[in-house]
Amino acid sequence: MSDSPAFETIALVGNPNAGKTTLFNALTKSIERVGNYAGVTVAVKSGEMFTPHGKKLKVLDLPGCYSLRSTSPDEKLAREALLGEVPDVPKPDLALCVVDASNLERHLNLVLQVIELKLPVVIALNMIDVAEKQGLRLDPAKLAEELGVPVVPIQANANKGLVELKQALRHPFPLAAESPWAQGEGDHEASRRASVARLCELAARRPDAHQQTLSDKLDSVFLHPLWGWLSFLGIMFAVFWAIFSFAEIPMGLIESALGEAGKWLGEKIPDGDLHSLLVDGVVPGVGGVLVFLPQIVLLFLFIGLLESSGYMARAAYLMDGFMAKAGLSGKAFLPLFSAYACAIPGIMATRTIDSAKERLVTIFVAPWMSCSARLPVYFLIVPLLLHENEGSWLQALILFAIYTLGTLSAFVVA
Structure with a gap:
């Protein structure tokens, strides 16, 4: 079997401020504006990258979004791009989900929705350094096992893990495993949340989970009703x-x-x-x-x-x-x-x-x-x-x- 990829287009998808555009710049050697502000990634941007074996791939940088429910223009555009419904934008053959490792619970919700689209998926577990500073013990192998998709730890702003990520992109991937949270007639949203909570318990443990961080203490004051x-x-x-x-x-x-x-x-x-x-x-x-x-x-x-x-x-x-x-x-x-x-x-x-x-x-x-x-x-x-x-x-x-x-x-x- 050839090691060259069977797909031609990769779509970067992720929450705002997950490091998606930073990774896009690192992979394609582009200089796009970075951040979740007005005027940043409000359309599908494209670039090109090469695998370790010289295969050219088209890379799409989709707008940052928290879900694919199409309740906002960004969510609608991201969903349509993943489904190949955007004119003049090729349907991606693989979705590269960029996830903030320090905030898995919020980011995995979008990953599960992407998996439900039956696209091949690779997860780039970004901001590993931030997660480690927060005392999180991450287990990418366990996360990959539970989701049935490759998970690669990276630090996009320092170009760490990019070689391993490119290696992961050179293999032809089968469709992602069946999503049990989306089966049956029940509340898929509630089932998805329960799956995210279980995945976080298995793959992201905090030894001092019982201790409040400074951010938690500030939230208890600034978000208090009085x-x-x-x-x-x-x-x-x-x-x-x-x-x-x-x-x-x-x-x-x-x-x-x-x-x-x-x-x-x-x-x-x-x-x-x-x-x-x-x-x-x-x-x-x-x-x-x-x-x-x-x-x-x-x-x-x-x-x-x-x-x-x-x-x-x-x-x-x-x-x-x-x-x-x-x-x-x-x-x-x-x-x-x-x-x-x-x-x-x-x-x-x-x-x-x-x-x-x-x-x-x-x-x-x-x-x-x-x-x-x-x-x-x-x-x-x-x-x-x-x-x-x-x-x-x-x-x-x-x-x-x-x-x-x-x-x-x-x-x-x-």
């Missing part, structure tokens, strides 16, 4: 207070520097139209914009910190029930919160929302959120409402109330 909301309000108020407090010094320096620049120009340039243009027009005009730059930069900085720390995902989960009353889901929280910085990226981020109607509603109400372009107006008006000796905490409270009112108005309109 403390979660208090934490959310406290963090939002702290952000606005920090914007006023931390920006005072750089704003003062910018104002002083521009004042000195205007004075210097006034001394060097004789009276006339040019003097009036520069000293009375350009310098004050530029200064009126630059003086608010520190506060705008701080707003973007805090939004970035909240996103990179993982708190934004927790806040979206916390807000799900509240936003449901406005006809929105927790997924709409991230685009709306992004609209605080600018409405345009907030609108672009609505592509992650499953429902077309909900996506359209979110797009329409995003401009109701107070974006950074309105901050200079707020920063001019708020101090006028207070005495000079009032502290920054009261200014932050008023700004917090303005943003809260805008957010509530958006929910009412939605």
Whole structure:
């Protein structure tokens, strides 16, 4: 029997942020954008790779999705691509499932759905290093035995395990074993969840499973029905207070520097139209914009910190029930919160929302959120409402109330 593969096309499928696009880049020597953000893998990308024996294969990078239920555009496109129903995209002969080894329970659900399509499957068990740091004891051989498909441990971002993965791709694979969770007339979803739980017990053991990790402890606070909301309000108020407090010094320096620049120009340039243009027009005009730059930069900085720390995902989960009353889901929280910085990226981020109607509603109400372009107006008006000796905490409270009112108005309109 020849060792050359019997298939010509491989489809990479996996959850968002499983390392799928990183693996695609490593296999095909491409440079695609990596990450689960607006504009990343929203279509089927293709490339080429070679097996150890020089066989050329076509590699498809499918959109990241959590299931194949076709409830979102990404899920629908991934399912149609696997079934060969996308025009001008060849039906894959093998599905290469990229799985985050540190989060098997969530990722295996998609793997089982792919196996149900009766496609040959190979599992790339990615992020092995992260799983080991978390104390997980993985057993790829046991997982392969239970699923009836090859399982190859890899670390895509360091190109580790790619040789073994390419070796696994050179053999002609039979169809995956029968999926017992999809047999009979019962609830396949419940049966699939039970199978995933059993597989995790067999193939991913944690010696200290009884101990809470730092993430578990943070979740117990940030996702608590009471403390979660208090934490959310406290963090939002702290952000606005920090914007006023931390920006005072750089704003003062910018104002002083521009004042000195205007004075210097006034001394060097004789009276006339040019003097009036520069000293009375350009310098004050530029200064009126630059003086608010520190506060705008701080707003973007805090939004970035909240996103990179993982708190934004927790806040979206916390807000799900509240936003449901406005006809929105927790997924709409991230685009709306992004609209605080600018409405345009907030609108672009609505592509992650499953429902077309909900996506359209979110797009329409995003401009109701107070974006950074309105901050200079707020920063001019708020101090006028207070005495000079009032502290920054009261200014932050008023700004917090303005943003809260805008957010509530958006929910009412939605």
